[in-house]
Amino acid sequence: MTAPLLSVAGLTKTFPGLRALDGVSLDVASGEILAVVGQNGSGKSTLVKILAGLLEADAGTVEVRGRDGRVPSEHEATAELHFIHQDLGLISMLSTVENLDLSHDLGRHGFLPAPRREEARRATELIARFGASFDVGMPTSELTAAERSIVAIARALEGWLRPDNVLVLDEPTAALAADEVSRLFTAIRHVAEAGAGIIFISHRLDEVMELADRVVALRDGHVVADVPAAQVDHEALVRMIAGHDLARANLERALHPGDPVLTVRGLAGATVAHVDLDLRAGEILGVSGLLGSGREHLASLLFGALPRKRGHVRVAGRALRGGDPRAAIARDLGFVPADRRTAGLVLDMCVRENLTLPRLAPLRRPTGRLDAGAERNETRAWIRKMGLRPPEPERPVGLLSGGNQQKLALAKWLRNEPKVLLLDEPTQGVDVGAKASIYELVASAAEQGAGVLVSSSDAKELTLLCDRVLVLRDGFVAAELDRGSLNEAQLIRESLGLSGDRREARFATTSERSDG
């Protein structure tokens, strides 16, 4: 057997409070397509970042081409690992020819006029190798998603000195429709047949089954399986990803939902096509689904961060208009967006200023000025309550760790004692310790009578925290799981649309809409 093209051994990476990778080893041989699967937080993205040189591993080795035992020169090594990230890295204003051109080392030819016709011919030939034909002079923004992926692959491969290099594709199909996926797969197979080793990272298990020769499953930073694709089926894959030990954390609450606080009928906007939901006081409702299912936009839409296309939202019986965060706040809604750095916090301002921003009125003295003393006292109390580290009210928020930022993004709404708390990816990029205290804060908010909606791509989080979970698919509610039937494997299965009987639920929702 030939030695692998890429060999990763004992890779370990620790972030503060989080072991992202723990002794990960894997090999890719020439002509092989290796799929790496795992949930969010399983260590997939850390692995890719280490391979790309964006992060430094604490321990372990990455060997490129051990076949002839020759140490590659630095120039060759950089040309041997190629990455295509989810966003492809194309410049959308420029055409295919121009995008391909960017990776060329032109030397002094860079100042000579470009040989346009020659370049266009070469580009057309190049994409033809991947079974594609389209106008290479068009801006890439006007191509289909699959065509753009092919341009990105062509660009990554064009500079190769030899065909047997390693190509890493990170979630390449997230933006593709089904028929486009097959075009991309044809292209990927072409590359593998020419002798390249492919690492293919994806959430979509059916694609993995279709494309990969071998599957490596990651969970909590460990390799939990490394098997030929032919030996596993969907169920086995789901079990590998989710794991068997689905322990519930100590977040048990007495379940006594109160009056409905949030009623949603026929909501539409962004990727959400039609969603009905009811949320009661004291209840924690989860929202699950893949990227593009509507899960990532539902909370923003409810709060008014995104404009609403259709539908009615009632908060404690009173109608709430769409696209107006001020109105939502006036109705006692709170919203922790997925991206705390761009939407959740003002990073240049300090902890105190961020905490009080949503509601300054109670701190206003009759003379119109802010009561600085009262504000400081209140901030200290909240810092204690959320266990913020370091406990400094005047620290600029940009200097806090991700977990502490997230606690603050949550606390600024808890301070308002909201009726409805909307959380979008509440623990993304957060270490284990902060995760636990965020869960406790959320659970105690529900205990005190808030209705909580948690939108999350982390199945474990939803099973831990929620009383009930709605699974979205293609913008519709595809399934509803209550506590009895709620487990990680079931959630993943529903998100992927693997259980046939649940599909009917979606069509029922569709027909309801046409009735109403």
Added chain:
Amino acid sequence: MAKQALSFKNISALYIFLALFAIFSLWVPDTFLSADVWRSLLDTQALTALVAVALVIPLAAGSFNLAIGTEVGMGAILVAWLLAKQSIPIVPAIGLTMLAGALIGMTSGLLIVRARIDSFIATLGMSSVLLALIAWLSDSQQILNLSPSFQKLATDQLLGLTYPVWIMMSAALVVWYLLERTPTGRRVYATGGNIEASRLAGVRTSLVVVLSLVACGAIAAGAGVIATSRLATGDPTVGPAYLLPAYAAAFLGSTQFKGGRYNVWGTVVAVYVLATGVKGLQLAGAPVWIPDLFDGVALLLAVGLAKYQRTAHRASAIRRVLRMRRKLAEGPA
């Protein structure tokens, strides 16, 4: 905390002021240490300081106002035109001029929040439109024959200081109070810090942006009124010269006291530190082009130093990546 408050990084302008003061006191003691020089410095720079204070408001809200120079010029010409050509009494003329400044600010603001034009471009365009309006209103001629009582606005004194100094101090006090002691000011800074996060926290960010430009326009037009009163003529070329000194002072001021935040007192101090340096050099016999050079270099140094820390941080991150790639290359050995 006390140590931090006195650190060079936090109040470098004050240390620089002391250094400049010491140097010129030794170099040109006869002229530099005379009370008249200082009184005239305080008076002549009051206008620049007033314009810079006005500029702090939109900058704090995250909007550039490149039209601020021509807003001053518009105020200068408009008040002269109202007084000399329309024979309107002094008080209503000043009121109308400041109202016009507010309307100009509102137009810029609406272009930014409604038409969604970047503030840099919206106010750059606005400044060119205003230049044309100034030329049209004045026929590109100076407007003469202003009444002596109007001139008193710039020349009369109270407790040994001229009115412009008092006006500047009061404007600075009001703007400081609003920005740093009231909920309104908190929302202005939040909007400037992260407009989307502020919107989601319930701040009316569009209103904040528009009102910041309205306030800036009104104060700038007021500065124009004082300029005309001081010159005793409506001069159509007076405005644009305020643009760079105001920005230099606001940027330099943002590195003072509040750790990177645009603030009123830092800005006022910066105006006078820059002016002290220029004045000292002039007294020591430096040529006439010194003020432009001094302002420009001070602006570049101040902003460059403020950015240095962040850049140093980024550079070390890039070095780490390069080291990693080298390791990758050496891996198989």
